[in-house]
Amino acid sequence: MMGNPNPNPTPTPEEEKSLKEELLDPILLGERVIKLAQEAESSKVDCTELARKVQVVCDNLRSVVRVVSGAQCLNERPIRRIVGEVFKNLERTLAFIRKCKKHGGVLRQVFSMTTTADFRKVWSLLESSNGDLVWLLTILDSKDGTNVSLPPIASNDPILAWVWTFTYTLQLGQPKDRAEAATELGSLARDNDRTKFIILEEGGVMPLLKLLKEASFPDAQIAAANALVNITTNQDRIVGFIVESHAVPTIVQVLGDSPMRVRVSVANLVSTMAEQHELVREEFIRANVTRPLVSLLSMDMGTVLADPMAGRASIHSLVLNLSNVGEANSDGSSRGSSHQRRDREVESPELRNEVKISCAKALWKLSKGCLSSCRKITETKGLLCLAKIIESESGELQLNCLMAVMEIAAVAESNADLRRAAFKRTAPAAKAVLDQLLRVVQEESDPALRIPAIKAIGSLARNFSGKVPQVIGPLVAQLGNRDVDVASEAAIALGKFVCPDNYNCIDHSKAILELDGIPKLMSLLQINDRQQVHGLKLLCYLALNVGNSKVLEQERALNTLERFARPVQAQHPDMKDLFAKAIHHLTLYQPGAQLHRQPLGL
Template structure:
């Protein structure tokens, strides 16, 4: 069955058994009609219509039995179920036309012309449904008419038709059907659910896997992207259906435009489901993604006796053309080389953009992705792209690094092991993050770089002004979001969970002139003002005896802003109180002039 798996398959009748029931019921109706004592003409008409329905049912049995590839059973079962109900109504009516004993029983068994008309219309609908089904099989899905069963919901008929075309049609027709399903699914969650329930997901996956034509693969993959968007059930179904290894295989050995669509599908699935992320990583999806991301990297800046970042990434790209067991893909490798010769630079760039996005989505909160990327040369590849590229590709790589760093933040052992400052990959990544923070002016690029540095705050020694200086400088950024992210990141350097919080605090206050910039940020009445206040509290607690804090009137600022902020953030009450207390200890006369804060 191509539809959604039945949780109790042993309880579900086979399709042939389900078709046999209404056939036997139809024969019984015909026999009863022949034995009718009243309304004989009407019963004979019903019998002829029932015979047509039974003949169509037998034709469906032959199609199902003769199909070598299997057909979607869901529409057949739906239609046969409706046919069975209508035949039940018919048999009940025909029974009333048999001879009954007693006047009273005859009165209760009387029929009217209206009764026959209703049943006749029901049989007409059943006949129309069966004829539509047979026409679909005969035309291999190209019939676009509407069966009576779907008259109130034409989407259902269209979905059925396109699914049958996927299974029975010619390659071109199958590609068109996939495109149509994708169009139906776009921005319509109900249609996505219908496609899943009616068995449309697996035929799309099969079309993608077969590789009959790149057009069909792209159409199938794009359709699956549309169907999976905001649909956790579809993603879970694909994972349970072992789709992940198929997608990884297609991603690793297909024309470039197919890889674009498959990388987008990986992103869509990974974005919604952590289980999908883990399954993709177990299937080694990072190998083709990183390999594609690093293609076209040329050997530059040769260094005597040392491998440059360029050469390391180039070696990674060449290694990516091997299978997971290290063997060469032979003719497949040469075929891809020939394909690359005729691909446009725009397509190759687009492939990298989509692969970088997939790595970004796979990295979010996934420890397995973190290990896979940091234990290989994936970080070097990301660093090189951030250094050499611009636009969406650079942004996606920055977002991937940001998510990798976020995972590192929650695991001290892995963070220390994977982001050693002396190792080439972490150093390359950090250099690029700092460069982006200092040199870029686009907040969309600066913010993920700042977040990544903040996540790694506990990896830096207490004497590391070259890391703190760019963050402190961004406290004065005109973009409030950038300035607020800088405050959040610096807060991770100076909070007491950071072993070097004292040294970091002194550097910010005494060496980097951070307090004036922070005070300017606090003058902006903004919803993110709380982040600047938290940073100021940490600094007041850690270096409350600094003359800079007194000169910048930090105590007055905290007293003025703490009350309105804590009304929205009561969890900060103790932090505000502690900071104000520290400042009053070190500032002469503060106790005499300050008003009770009522914290």
């Protein structure tokens, strides 16, 4: 669940005084202190100096009032923090001056001997307050909001002053200065959770979002997006604040309207935010983020020559026109389409590839566990686009597309409507995707590519009827893969084909036998690995479905299950009944087996 997005939990904005009212209170308090200091009968010289220092503080407070009155959309948080500290110091000064007035008579001589140090303490407080106000005025009066000094209030926490400085530069500076300030905030936030929260609480997020919208300054947009990526990474509370600020439609619009180099950073921001929580993914889907993402992914497909090999040209013909999906502007309007086409003509192939990598990753993160996202992607021909890229590309782009397909398939596994609609075997998109998944499993050597492809096929296991050796065969072959992770994923996927929930589990189990899957599975089980349980679960299902097979007897499947039953149950008690049923079933088909074996106590 996302954390409380309110950056100022106490008090709430509704409970706070207006900024002008908050500035008025210390001014009035300062006037009272000045009056009492002037009326003091003892330590007149010290009291006069005290009154002078308070007057300077009040004058600076009035200067702040004038600046605030003439400014719009100014970050109030630093002002309130500083003014609050000034008010506290004036309260201490008032208490001290009242104490001075009470002393008299025989105590006056003693008091005069002890108050010099006390006066110095109070003067120090007032000088700190004045230093804070001077720093604030320097920031607010400057053209770019920059100030290299530290205010006394932040002497023990320089990060606070830096965040304030960069935030005001975002609001007051020139485009170049604002871009630099955004970059600095992003650098502060990188790998430091405390700083991320300081940026949120001190009002730094909203100026970044505003900067992101300024289409006239692409460099500033990139800096703002990159900073927001750093600030929101692994921070669901900050992401929640952005969502509650209704900024998601703006982010989607920037993604659809901006130059290519801006879109890379904005797509990365979508990925980072989408990774935090399903509610964020839902919000992006409502803002129709899939349209610009799929459009950008397919932008070069009209120029990719069809492969003469059978099957590949069919995919190309299906996605040839996908690059026109977003020509009427990625946010659904007709604005900017000619501008986008010009961008595509002038940007380098490397940048276009970087855009596609970022967009594919965004689709991957948006798809994870989100039904509405998966539906939207499949409805916008996103599957065809992903299949074509998996076929024709390599490296990170290919991997991100595979991960997206894997996540969509995982959601479809638990939603029959999506599974039937998006992965109907006769549908061109489903066929294109399956062909590429099987190709990756058979032809790619990188486990990072094979594993998501295997997972995706396993998620779709209930879509296949009867014997499908062309699908099961590549999975069976991977049971013998030297990479244990790949082999284990193959066992998991095959387990979904032969588990009791699969209507065609018997036919699929027979196909595994016919493809010599049992010897490979038994070899896998000899590896002492924490993922061994997946192979054992597959063996149990096969024992239940085709327990009369001579191959199971020849491969000593019963002995294997009995040997692993107790240790595996200790770690996975939920498998107790499955082991018991599988062992019992095998004993029925192996004459004399039950006569010489001791009960397992299952």
